Amino acid sequence: MNWTNNFTKKLNLQYPIIQAPMFGVSTPEMAAAISNLGGLGSLAVGGLSPDATIQLIGKTKSLTNKPFAVNLFVHEVPSYNEDEVLPMKQFLISLAKKRGYVLSEDDLTNFQFYTYRDQIDILIKENIRIVSFTFGNLDKDSINQLKETGSTLIGTATCLEEAVILYDHGIDMITAQGIEAGGHRGSFIENKDLPQIGLIALVPQIVKEVPFPVIAAGGIYNAQTIRAAFDLGAVAVQIGSAFIASTESLAIPSYQQLLSNTTATDTTLTRAFSGRWARGITNEFMREVEKSGLKIPPYPIQNSLTTKFRKLAQQNNDKEYTNLWARQSAKTSEIKASKDIFLDLIKQVEESEKL
């Protein structure tokens, strides 16, 4: 396997392998571990405050002097009134109580929302060379500002139409996210059914129709799937779930264990945790929200409404009441350092060649 290609050359990497940004799971330590090995680590800062953003970037820089990507969420904050979300609030408070957690109405009120527009200046000041994003396209000003400083912009597409939009707006590369992927869907075309396209159908179609480099994401975790992605025409692969059960992960032990113990883990798409579609292992919280029949407020409102609840569950290692993002068939092996997971992947691919 010749790892060097235009992607690694452009971004100054040794391997065309990206550690996926996984908000709530990935850490500066994880990103730095992968970047230090010549892959591309990703720092997830979507929706964070300027201060938190600065802090995480600083932490990552203190751990690596190699390139890493900073990943933004591209969303607007919809106006809403408290009355509209009252039924969901009451439901969550009562559900928490049933589980033995104390959630007050104050915990679910007066949120402070941030968007990527609060972060662009920071990225420029911090000289971030690789900016990836999901949930939409950056606005024109942000694109221009980042491109003027020489940043490489990587968008996310879940169908051909989204890839075309990103290309037409001057985005440099895209991550093609197959339906297999764990976590949030990057889909952003409104008033359309959520695209649910398998990676093997998605990548060749985008490669054929849109002349920019395509990174394959979703369901990639071993030598076979890495090779398949390159066969499909991808210039790089993005790997997420394989790093959930790592020592640098924020995932709670019961979540990590579930991944390593479950065969053919059943994952489903849900809006219950954040208001945006995301793939996770089905648990009680998802089932209860669905059963309630309540209208789920859009992202980021539902996300904020469930944040405290999820934090309480995490503090109690309670996998039934926090999000368990995972790819389809996310059976992972025992918990290892991200470094070892990465090196094992490289070794697997290289050995598969000799067969």
Add this chain to the structure above:
Amino acid sequence: MNWTNNFTKKLNLQYPIIQAPMFGVSTPEMAAAISNLGGLGSLAVGGLSPDATIQLIGKTKSLTNKPFAVNLFVHEVPSYNEDEVLPMKQFLISLAKKRGYVLSEDDLTNFQFYTYRDQIDILIKENIRIVSFTFGNLDKDSINQLKETGSTLIGTATCLEEAVILYDHGIDMITAQGIEAGGHRGSFIENKDLPQIGLIALVPQIVKEVPFPVIAAGGIYNAQTIRAAFDLGAVAVQIGSAFIASTESLAIPSYQQLLSNTTATDTTLTRAFSGRWARGITNEFMREVEKSGLKIPPYPIQNSLTTKFRKLAQQNNDKEYTNLWARQSAKTSEIKASKDIFLDLIKQVEESEKL
């Protein structure tokens, strides 16, 4: 590319490429064309009468002396009473009228249903060496009868659990059907959400856990996707939608044209046509049935209820009122002979190697 492997040796083929059985689209001529070139043609006889089964097998044999597969539907016929399906009947009659077709209640009554049990003796008598099937598992007697005569049995799985069931019952090989596939889902575990697993997640998982040969199906149509499937650990690929726009296809011209003209064709899963989930290009019939809010009777009842309507639409080249099964991103090129589509695939794969 070394085309020879255990699969081609066992089945006496030159190429590990299967033309998918596509009921209503594939024909004896299509199957024979592929088998004559050293691939494996498939004859779809699911749900047909013994007479029709004998006739199609005879026709195929008259066109090739190479091996071909005969594909069965494994379903039971649920008992039902006419009252239950009356609302659907009335809806279909009125929808047909709106479109200018005459459909009478007689057309939708007193169906004669057949199952694979009416076909096993025929397959044995006709000395069919390769029997593939979908929608479930054959019963023990049928498996024993077919295996005694030396037939190779190929089941269909859409998740690991189904593959394990088939393996445990002595089935020889399985077709792993990714969510990308056009047409009916082969899923058969009841009281469970429909598995919607992308091929890139499904194949390696089954290959790892179940020690029988795995055929990859869904979204495969060119050199990249064929290579990717073999990388994932498949011993063969099954290709369907690529043959819809062929001269041997039963697909009506407007359906074939839609495939060749539409970029990023939107397909969805629907139960509207047959009562079983299947992937097709969204059209008016699907939208109208969904809008009706009526309960869709299970397969094969809904299938029989819509048969005459679809036949009328087909006679009028009316793509809005018949099923347009297609894989995700099923953009095909101009209409060609199946032979040329097949040879072009072989050539593409061989040339991709030289790059």
